[in-house]
Amino acid sequence: MKVSYYPGCSLHATGKEYDQSMKAISRALDIELKEVDDWSCCGASSAHSTNFDLSIALSARNLVAAEKEAMDLMVPCAACFNRFKTAEHHLKADKELKSKIEGIIGAKYQGGITIRNPIDIIYNDVGLETLAAKIVKPLTGLKPVSYYGCLLLRPPEVCQFENYENPFMLDRIMGSIGADVKNWSYKTDCCGGSLAISKTAIVVELCDKLMSAAREAGANCVVTACPLCMANLDMRPSSDMKLPVFYFSELISLAMGLSGAQETFKSHIFDPQPLLRQLNLI
Amino acid sequence: MENFLEDVNKKINGVPIQRCYHCRKCTAGCPMASYMEHNPNKVIKMIQNGKRDEVLNSSTIWLCLSCETCITRCPNEVDIARMMDVLRQMAIESGVGAREKNILTFHEAFLSGMKSGGRINEPIMMVKYKLKSGDYLADAMLGLDMFKKGKLALLSPRTKDMKSVRNIFEKTKTR
Numbered sequence: 148m149k150v151s152y153y154p155g156c157s158l159h160a161t162g163k164e165y166d167q168s169m170k171a172i173s174r175a176l177d178i179e180l181k182e183v184d185d186w187s188c189c190g191a192s193s194a195h196s197t198n199f200d201l202s203i204a205l206s207a208r209n210l211v212a213a214e215k216e217a218m219d220l221m222v223p224c225a226a227c228f229n230r231f232k233t234a235e236h237h238l239k240a241d242k243e244l245k246s247k248i249e250g251i252i253g254a255k256y257q258g259g260i261t262i263r264n265p266i267d268i269i270y271n272d273v274g275l276e277t278l279a280a281k282i283v284k285p286l287t288g289l290k291p292v293s294y295y296g297c298l299l300l301r302p303p304e305v306c307q308f309e310n311y312e313n314p315f316m317l318d319r320i321m322g323s324i325g326a327d328v329k330n331w332s333y334k335t336d337c338c339g340g341s342l343a344i345s346k347t348a349i350v351v352e353l354c355d356k357l358m359s360a361a362r363e364a365g366a367n368c369v370v371t372a373c374p375l376c377m378a379n380l381d382m383r384p385s386s387d388m389k390l391p392v393f394y395f396s397e398l399i400s401l402a403m404g405l406s407g408a409q410e411t412f413k414s415h416i417f418d419p420q421p422l423l424r425q426l427n428l429i
Numbered sequence: 430m431e432n433f434l435e436d437v438n439k440k441i442n443g444v445p446i447q448r449c450y451h452c453r454k455c456t457a458g459c460p461m462a463s464y465m466e467h468n469p470n471k472v473i474k475m476i477q478n479g480k481r482d483e484v485l486n487s488s489t490i491w492l493c494l495s496c497e498t499c500i501t502r503c504p505n506e507v508d509i510a511r512m513m514d515v516l517r518q519m520a521i522e523s524g525v526g527a528r529e530k531n532i533l534t535f536h537e538a539f540l541s542g543m544k545s546g547g548r549i550n551e552p553i554m555m556v557k558y559k560l561k562s563g564d565y566l567a568d569a570m571l572g573l574d575m576f577k578k579g580k581l582a583l584l585s586p587r588t589k590d591m592k593s594v595r596n597i598f599e600k601t602k603t604r
């Protein structure tokens with residue numbers, strides 16, 4: 148299949164491991180990515196927290212750019228995904244707002260493309276059987292908890308993600324690549340998101356709570372699909388609470404034995420390599 | 430003239446917040462409730478009671494993480510997360526400003542980065558935030574570690590059609 152690809156700002160910087168591994172596994176799973184032409188930032192929390200019209204217009208600019216390709220739009224960053232789905236929701240529900248925003252961006256919004264996160268694409272389009280058939284190195288001994296966070300799931304009528312209080316797609320993807328996924332009740336709790344820099348002490352407490360719950364569940368690592376969750380969980384927990392944190396795409400890449408799969412582990416702040424070595428996975 | 434409640438409802442443009450019957454499900458699920466001076470459901474009651482200054486001056490509206498747990502669980506579909514956005518915007522536009530100064534300073538540094546490059550360059554954004562907040566030392570070691578691991582690129586590709594991005598900022602300016 149071929150999809151439009153919106154990396155967003157994080158995937159070019161703090162979340163570069165997500166971009167690199169997403170591109171690698173897409174190639175290996177026959178998903179051709181076409182980057183959205185001359186994309187700009189989605190606006191993130193800072194736009195919607197301070198100026199509603201600005202937040203919708205910044206996302207609409209990118210949606211209009213993606214519409215030119217008329218393909219599904221893959222948005223790996225959960226925050227960008229959420230902003231695009233939210234903009235789509237408002238633009239489709241409110242004609243007055245739609246014409247106002249079209250005036251601001253100087254282009255027509257058609258609303259004809261589907262905004263998708265890669266978990267949905269891999270689970271529903273690639274399929275777990277196809278994925279499992281391509282695994283050369285099952286992740287035996289790796290015990291992750293799946294951490295979905297907020298922005299892929301909520302609000303449910305906007306994000307349209309399966310089972311938003313107890314999602315399972317990521318758990319099953321991890322199971323199909325040989326990991327021993329642990330169940331826990333913190334799958335959709337918040338890590339503190341965009342307050343990491345301005346209210347660090349609170350975010351440390353939220354992250355410590357997540358890590359402590361992951362440990363209690365018997366996990367030896369955490370797997371995520373959001374660069375904000377990744378940054379917070381990788382950097383913010385107290386030093387005695389930390390566990391290795393992975394993007395799900397990094398683990399698929401490792402299990403598929405793709406070349407360069409091990410490179411992205413080197414840029415994590417909390418080094419996951421000792422755990423992977425101990426499990427003979429690298 | 431519209432009262433505070435009518436003003437907020439109009440801006441939310443959804444379910445009227447007085448549909449809330451204070452079951453406190455929003456507060457029970459809110460990850461920030463224990464850090465807030467007023468619980469989310471109490472903010473609704475305060476708006477109904479016309480406490481404009483108290484609400485717009487509260488730290489609560491700035492501490493909301495927009496995790497959207499409240500709207501997901503509200504039995505009456507009151508969009509509290511959207512309400513918090515509306516209240517923040519009202520605080521800025523009315524000149525009340527932000528009780529949690531650093532949070533607004535962060536948002537401003539973020540948006541100003543976007544305005545100049547179309548995309549966020551994290552090191553430049555952080556420098557802007559540090560200069561405005563005066564919070565120079567926090568995260569210095571972490572920043573160094575991130576830089577060493579190539580997570581902070583000093584030069585990153587920008588949006589080419591910057592005119593269209595600046596135009597959006599210009600046309601949505603509220604003050």
